[in-house]
Amino acid sequence: MLEVRDLACVRGERHLFAGVGFCLRAGELLHVQGENGAGKTSLLRMLIGLLPPEAGSIRWNGQPPTSEAFRTELCYLGHANAIKEELTPLENLLASARMADERLSEGEAIEALEQVGLAGREDLACKYLSQGQKRRVALARLVGERRPLWVLDEPFVALDTGAVAWLAGLIGGHLQRGGCAVFTTHQAVDIPAGQVCELRLGT
Amino acid sequence: MLTIVLAVIARDLKLALRRRADIAAVLFFFVIVASLFPLGIGPEPNLLRKLAPGVLWVGALLASMLSLPRLFADDHKDGTLEQLALTPHPFGLVVLGKVIAHWLASGLPLALLAPVLGLQYDLSTEALAMLTATLLLGTPALSGIGAIGAALTLGVRGGGVLLSLLVLPLYIPVLIFGAGAVDATLSGLGADGHLSLLAALTCAALGFAPWAAAAALKIALE
Numbered sequence: 001m002l003e004v005r006d007l008a009c010v011r012g013e014r015h016l017f018a019g020v021g022f023c024l025r026a027g028e029l030l031h032v033q034g035e036n037g038a039g040k041t042s043l044l045r046m047l048i049g050l051l052p053p054e055a056g057s058i059r060w061n062g063q064p065p066t067s068e069a070f071r072t073e074l075c076y077l078g079h080a081n082a083i084k085e086e087l088t089p090l091e092n093l094l095a096s097a098r099m100a101d102e103r104l105s106e107g108e109a110i111e112a113l114e115q116v117g118l119a120g121r122e123d124l125a126c127k128y129l130s131q132g133q134k135r136r137v138a139l140a141r142l143v144g145e146r147r148p149l150w151v152l153d154e155p156f157v158a159l160d161t162g163a164v165a166w167l168a169g170l171i172g173g174h175l176q177r178g179g180c181a182v183f184t185t186h187q188a189v190d191i192p193a194g195q196v197c198e199l200r201l202g203t
Numbered sequence: 204m205l206t207i208v209l210a211v212i213a214r215d216l217k218l219a220l221r222r223r224a225d226i227a228a229v230l231f232f233f234v235i236v237a238s239l240f241p242l243g244i245g246p247e248p249n250l251l252r253k254l255a256p257g258v259l260w261v262g263a264l265l266a267s268m269l270s271l272p273r274l275f276a277d278d279h280k281d282g283t284l285e286q287l288a289l290t291p292h293p294f295g296l297v298v299l300g301k302v303i304a305h306w307l308a309s310g311l312p313l314a315l316l317a318p319v320l321g322l323q324y325d326l327s328t329e330a331l332a333m334l335t336a337t338l339l340l341g342t343p344a345l346s347g348i349g350a351i352g353a354a355l356t357l358g359v360r361g362g363g364v365l366l367s368l369l370v371l372p373l374y375i376p377v378l379i380f381g382a383g384a385v386d387a388t389l390s391g392l393g394a395d396g397h398l399s400l401l402a403a404l405t406c407a408a409l410g411f412a413p414w415a416a417a418a419a420l421k422i423a424l425e
Contacts, residue, residue: 048289051425071291080282084214086221095217098210099297100290125221 001025002047002149002180007056009042016042017201018055026148026178028195029171031185038202040184041079044153047182048076060149072101075147077155081138085127089113089137092126096141104144112143117163132158139163142170150174152183168192207292211300212307219308225270229309230316233266237320248325255324256334256385260378262320263313263338267345268370270309272363274301274353275420288424298413298420302343302350310342326389333388340401341381347408348373354419377404 001024008018016039024030032040045051047058049065063069083092090109097104113122116136126134135158142150150171156164168191171181175194219226240258241251278284287297317338318331326334352370356362384397 050285050288068291071289074289076286076289078282078285080280080285082282082286084218084281084283086218087214091217095210095214096286099207099214099287101206101292 001061002182003057003059004047005057007043007046007058008054009039009046009051010054011039011042020056020199020201022197022199024180024182024197026180027175028180028197029175029191030182031196031198032182032201033184033198034201040201041153043201044076044151044182044184048074048151073148075142075145075150077138077142077150077152079153081134083126083134083137086125088123088125089118089129089140090122092137093140108144109140112140113137115143116140116166132160132163135159136163139167139170142167142174145174146177148179150179150181150183152181154184154186156185156187156189164189204292204296207290207296208300208303211287211297212304215301215304216307219304225273226308226312229266229269230312232269233262233313233316234320236262236265238323241323251324252326252389255321255326255330256382256389259317259321259324259334260338260382260385263317263342264345264374264378266313267309267342268349268367270305271349271353271370272356272366274305274350275357275423276353276362279357279423284420285424288421294417294421295414298350298354298417299409302346302409302413302416305350306343306346310338310346314338314342330385330388333394334385337381337384337394337398337401340398340405341377344377344401344405344408345374347405347412348377350416351412351419354416354423357420357423377401380404 003023005021007020009016020043022030032043034040042051046053047065049070058065060070060073082096087095090113093109093112094104094106110122113119116139118133118136118140121129121133126137129137139155155167159167164187168189172191172193174181237259240254244250244254275284278287288294290297314335318335321331321334349370352366355369356366359365380397380401384394384401387394387397
């Protein structure tokens with residue numbers, strides 16, 4: 001359960017938001033909305049503990065976001081893809097799993113890449129891939145992901161309609177298994193399962 | 204605990220091997236700097252022998268600094284640094300892995316190249332061996348101290364120049380004891396004292412620097 005109370009954010013001299021609070025239970029999804037510059041990314045970065053909040057508290061099952069217990073249960077996908085241009089999609093996936101302390105066999109990684117539509121491109125350095133394909137490499141991390149809390153910053157950017165539907169299904173499956181998710185997007189996306197809550201910043 | 208360090212080293216070394224031009228640039232810089240001095244000073248064996256330890260050490264030190272600005276910058280740009288900061292392990296261990304990988308890709312090849320360059324200065328076999336040993340022992344400290352500078356200047360415009368201004372003064376003790384050990388061998392004195400101090404500097408740098416750099420990186424990520 002993710003509990004957020006009275007959160008405030010100040011970037012530079014500007015007050016982005018104050019008094020933001022919500023409670024997210026298993027199987028629920030929070031869709032954060034707002035104009036450009038409303039503080040969506042800042043809110044997500046506070047949730048994962050990269051940005052200390054100006055005021056307020058964030059608790060995941062009673063633990064603060066900087067705790068080890070929180071980090072073993074978090075899967076974060078940022079604006080940047082966090083993939084290395086020089087490595088192949090397969091190497092990227094295996095390296096990030098290894099650094100996140102997850103067991104991922106080569107077979108599972110290839111399967112995940114096939115699911116995101118990169119079959120046959122496992123051994124091509126990522127710098128030769130298109131923007132959308134790079135995003136797919138980053139999203140392949142989510143395929144076998146069983147951590148309960150997903151925080152996704154603009155996951156649908158650069159994806160074609162088929163991939164958007166696939167990702168919506170993936171998030172739906174995660175919610176059905178009892179996971180939580182928070183994401184931001186400007187697109188209208190239908191998540192097939194789970195309870196969708198909305199939070200609008202900047203109004 | 205160890206798995207995260209090894210995972211970071213493995214990934215960074217793989218990246219370094221894909222970008223061999225970077226390693227080549229560092230080594231070539233060292234070769235050029237070390238070769239310019241004998242050419243400029245002229246063929247005077249006694250003078251060259253006297254200059255050798257200092258010149259070779261300064262050359263290696265500057266060369267190992269060349270790749271420092273990119274130590275965290277690439278990871279910061281493509282978002283990998285955020286992911287590394289979010290692993291359940293202490294962030295200092297991640298930085299330690301990056302420091303070790305930096306040493307394996309810069310300090311180690313520089314130390315192995317040094318005896319070949321030392322031949323231009325008419326150094327004895329003993330002195331060449333000592334030069335290699337001091338570089339092997341001292342360059343990890345350079346990578347460690349450099350990581351602090353690289354973390355502090357992350358995302359700063361013109362960070363490269365600022366990085367050298369921050370890091371070079373901190374390199375002075377390593378340079379003094381490293382070059383001093385070779386000097387002592389040349390003049391027939393024992394180098395034990397210098398070597399012990401150099402080892403102590405390296406231990407201290409590898410023990411403290413990753414945590415200091417990790418603290419600086421966390422601020423840069425905010």
